[in-house]
Amino acid sequence: MAGPQVVIIGGGIVGASTADELSERGWTNVTLVDAGTLPAAGGSTSHAPGVVFQTNGTKVMSDLAMYTVEKFTALQWEDEPCYLAVGGLEIATTPERLAELNRRFGYAQSWGIPDARLLSAEEAVHMWDLLNPEMVLGGLFVPTDGIAKAVNAVAAQVERARSRGVTIKDNCEVLDILVEAGKVTGVKTSTGFLPADIVLCCAGIWGPKIAKMVGMALPLTPLAHQLAWTKPLPSLTGHTREATRPVLRHQDADLYYRENFEGIAIGSYRHRPMPLTAEELLPWGGEVMPSVLPFTQEDFEFPLAETAALIPSAVRIEAQGIEIAEAINGVFSFTTDNLPLLGPSPDVEGFWVAEAVWVTHSAGVGKAMAEWIIDGHCSSFDLHALDVNRFERHQLAPAYVLAKDCQNFVEVYDILHPLQPMEHSRPLRTSPFYMREIELGGQFLEASGWERPQWYTANDDLVRSDRNTGWHVPNPDPWSAMFSSPTVAAEAAITRNDVAIYDMTALKRLEVSGPGATDFLQGLVTANIAKTVGGVTYCLMLDTDGGIRSDITVARLETELYQIGANGAMDIDWLRRHLPANSPIQIRDITAGTCCIGIWGPKARDVVQSLTSTDFSNDGFTYFRSKQAYLGAVEVTAMRLSYVGELGWELYTTADQGLALWDLLMKTGAPHGIIAAGRGAFNSLRIEKGYRSFGTDMTFEHDPYEAGLAFAVKLDKGDFIGREALIERAKHVTRRLVLLALENASNTAATDALVLGNEPVYCSGEPVGYVTSAAYSYTLGVSLALAWLPVALTEPGTAVEVGYFEHRYSAVVTAEPGFDPEMKKIRC
Template identity: 50%
Template sequence: MRQPRVVIIGAGIVGTALADEITRLGWTDVTVTDRGPLFRTGGSTSHAPGLVFQTNGSKTMAELARYTVEKFTELEAFDAVGGLEVATTPQRWTDLHRRYGWAKSWGIEGRLLDPQECAKLHPLLDPERILGGYHTPTDGLALALTAAEAQARRATDRGAQFLAYCEVVEVLQADGRVTGVRTADGQELPADVVVCAAGFWGAELGRAVGLTVPLVPMAHQFAKTGPVPALDGGERLPMLRHQDSDLYYRTYGDRIGIGYYGHDPRPIDMRTLLRDTASEAMPSMLPFTPAEFEPAWRESRRLLPALTETELDEGFDGIFSFTPDGFPILGEHHGLSGLWVAEAVWVTHSAGVAKAVAEWIVTGAPQIDLHECDLHRFEQAALSPDFIRRTSMRAFVEVYDIIHPHQYRSAPRELRTSPFYARQRELGACCFEGGLWERPAWFEANAALMDELAADGVEFPERDEWSGSCYSPIAIAEARWTRTHVALYDMTPLTRYEVSGAGATAFLQELTTNDVGKKPGAVTYTLLLDENGGIRSDLTVARLDDQFFQVGANGPLDLDWFTRHLPGDGSVTIRDITGGTCCLGVWGPKARDMVQPLCPDDLSHKGFGYFRALRTYLGSIPVTMMRVSYVGELGWEIYTSAEHGAALWDLLWAAGAEYRVVPAGRIAFNSLRLEKGYRSWGTDMTTEHTPEAAGVGFAVRKTKASFIGKAALESAVPPKNTLRSLVLDDPRAVVLGKEPVTVNGVVAGYITSAGWSATIGRCIAYAWLPSETRPGDEVHIDYLATTFTAHVHTEPVVDPEMSLIRR
């Protein structure tokens, strides 16, 4: 059998690493092309300063960086000088504690230092200017060109070839598949797989085949000093970050290299790039702009007084790729099979990205979770040129900013609003943003409930500055009111698909783990798995007719997965109905009293049981009601078309007046779902977790003849780690997620999500912990500079008998 032929466009750090990783997996018919020379090709790799800091708020990005360090060390292309990040403000010092927590969560060696310890590591530092620092001894300098050449050499030894001055100008295709590429000199290179690893040229190549690659090339300033007398001994100093002033530093012998993000974003016009860079050493370097660098030079001399004895010697404005969310762009074009992209990848993560993408291409699924990096993670509006440009420029500005986990972009906003949005604003909705939707987090109109509930004994503990940011105690009142009365939750942002046709049942059965082929009217919770048995998503599938299903999903990645697996005979149709419909969750013990008078059908538990769906009317409004509840209370998700949305809100609001209905937001929603033991995909569980480990094994029907991932589950070994519920001991203690968890004196896991429970008066959190951990075990959670005690709890923490939801 002929091996697949692979062409990789770009011989920079990503393309060479991909060639190495793909050939290592056994595909050796690999050709790598580049428009420039080998291996100083003229792209971003050729001028990258090579700083590799592994600590990241994303577990995935930290894993990609860690593998890069390991591999480059093996290739003798890494200098482990260590990394040092210093704080000059109290806010940054607090954030360094958070970063240290991430490091412990992801297994990266690190420590916090006082100013004198920092100065001992980096003698050029003025200890009077800093409050402390965070040191990572295994971080260091990647020798990017050495690493690229070494990986290319290994790939060549296995059969790959590298072609210099070979610019790809066209991707060839037939019948929806790539067949090869055409070069500038008219040569055709046949291929079954083409990978675009062209760096900031990638967006242009994508555009030629109808693919939006959401990145913006931008200039970033970098300068080198002249000789620094204090470095005449050639000391090996750690890399240094001064993020409060958007600066980083590395040594070049007796000189210091300085990188600066504090200038205004400078997006590059690719149409004039070659003309703009004609006077520079390569097309990824623009002329230095000294005036913009002046603030950086002044601050550098304050932080590192030894620099007053030298001057700037040279500089350039280097071009790098920035994306709307700061993550790489990885995956296969769903409109052209066999065309892959590996773009917006910095040297820090290059080898890790290459390994994961090679696994994805060759075996069908990467070993680590890549949903944050997936090409198809963006909503349609986020693929507009305006959105990509504005948000990527903002990503440049925020490279070194302290970003709260509940801090959302300020612009563009109000791109997606539900039909209830005007009513919500009237009630003082404070909105978070997710999937471009405006999502109420809490409502100022509910402030008065706090006094009423406090009189009944409900506590509203004060929070520290960090956990109290992007938060209101009103959310506690909303959660408690849901448990005692009734509340309206805007569920419109839940992604919804219609799946229909003669082959719809068989299609969904093959893709999902549970039995969704029940009689019409049934609702089923189920999972999508990848070929490794990892959880790609969780779904709610309602069978509304013999050949018609409504699927509640998690976002664009699910639609991409569905469309890739559609049968070729036209027997299945998928339609995204999210924007044309809306949904209100009506939940609480008084929900039936409030809704039944509006409906001609029997809404009793006997007449309309749990996990059932019903097409009916509320007043004159046609609705689909589903007896499901992510908050663990009596009630329904009520769907209608967007044209009826405002009328639906007004109808329910009026009907709920005598039952004191309130609107409730996402913070209350999150705390209630934690009480009930419900998982959030992408946060609590990902493709790195099996259903058993994540506590959702009940959604796997093992007797089904087949489904994607079944074989992997059948051969899986018992999981080493399991998702557990924790309850913090101190009623004032709150964690937010990604904090390390210590068991018996050893960091053994990390928090995924958390929320303060108004029902039990404690914070509830999920954590991945060793499977031998049992309910009742004591654990410790490091939150910033504080350590909290917690205990593993049985699930669900609230209402284990499920009596509330089945009233």
């Protein structure tokens, strides 16, 4: 099986890895091109220091790194290794960093990184005996971390691909990509034309330039990063091996280190961002590689001083400092969310990208791309967070990309809270209610560019008022307390007891219309959406392997007109990608021109019914139905849905009438005690009800039966994408998403046991799973968490522990939903 004609642009570590993986799968009709001379062609791979740290807060990044380590460990080039498994040591020199290393150890446990362990200060200094013991407070050690010999790995993989029939063309610059009728047909190069059915861009820092040839914008910025190699150090005299000590990260100072025979390498992010464009890079063919810029000594003064303090033996007394043998400003790729850009173009068939990938994750990305291109999906890794089509339009704006990428460079080693909002380009997207939310003291975080209130300071006094019906206000630790407030307790409790409105405008809204819309959607979703007009269906979209692509609500507003409540930009890409050729069906993103208010609580009907002659009674407006109605002078599409587990509706209207709707509800609801509530309360209430959040609780790697969403699958409704694979997966469920109730640890009795997500779950002292999302349940008076566990541990009553920094919280598997299991409140 030679496969279709594939051209891979870029012979660095990503292009080489993908060529190797494609050819191993039998696709040999592949041409790998690079403007430079392989294996050191002049891109970022050629000067990469190769330090590999597998621990990452994003699961897929650790998964990709672990595969890279496994592959490169077994790979050699001319009897030279492609990987030095010297281990990786992250040290703390501040109490805050020491706590962060505990959190990172939790990631390692959650994702299954082998043999990770925390070290005392003494153990860390013993392991890296050149360190100043007065500075080190502790460390995190991963024995399988190390040094990837990137050029060797390129050479080995390129040669292996060549031996299978892949054509390698270096010193061959890409000049243009030809597209006919929306499909790639070939690549114009400096040495001739290459026909192609598939073009994969692995051009690294030149990626935006290549993607622009097919009209695709990549949110990627090349940024310079300083790397210096010292002259031989007295303490390493006679050191004949390239490295024996672990690669070292001193993140408190934005520095990393690795040995280099008798010297060390010093890598620094402690300098001003130095962005540039592909056009500003040096041309190929010179003595200096294009991805290397002149070293700026003035930006390296702090790293030298800090290194002298941390590693005193690096200072040569006679030179009165650290002597540098060679130093560069090497250029690497940064993106707006610090994650790679993988996948197919939304507009040009056959054009794919694998960009912003560091050596650490390169072999994993190569395998992922080979699977995705050949099979139509990736079975080895969950790529939902890396899909190039994940971005909103504003996130592709050049000014936004530059600002965000530069911020990410500065923050690359910073300790960031999971809810940490960006501090630039705000406010960018605001709902029609934004003015009122500011007046109410809205405390905003950001969601897809939208300003979204987390809570309102106008409700602060409610915590102590006579409306407090006895709810417990937790006392969290300082980390859990960030971006939260006791006021969230009041907002949640008043939603349960009275009525509250929520700004739901940030949720993606799509409109699907035209002849054949019903049949089209039926083939994509797991449940029957062909209900009578007014029907609303909660369902899933699956990939061909049965994995969950998204969970959505589909409302049938007219015979061939549907409104979809979606999760993000990837959903509209998925729908459009499956449209039949020349289809009359229209798919529109209507989010910006509309808005949504969720009104929920026992008194929600009292508020809404007083504003309309339309029947909002339980008999006249049942659950999972929609109606067009006028509330006062405002026309709304009302859907009886509730993600907080209370009676209520999602009210949609056009953006121009949004403020009028808000004011009308607040005025009419005042006698009923209505308040505006924020996302903090919303998250607590939805976890009490066991409602899943796509991208957090379940992703591409999970299926509905594992995720507790079997009720959303109707196998008897006809064929849909992923149906056959799902039937097979149902026979082999090995894990499930469950609800945990946490107990306070005895040594933290003064605080409540709260977690935030990604923490490891232990049974009998061994890591067995991980938390996805969590919140304090003000209704039940207990901290809750959703977590993935092996099937054997998912029976209610099973005792486990949750790791949180240095603590282990006792927890027990709890039946779902935790609140109102008979669904009486939501259907009243």
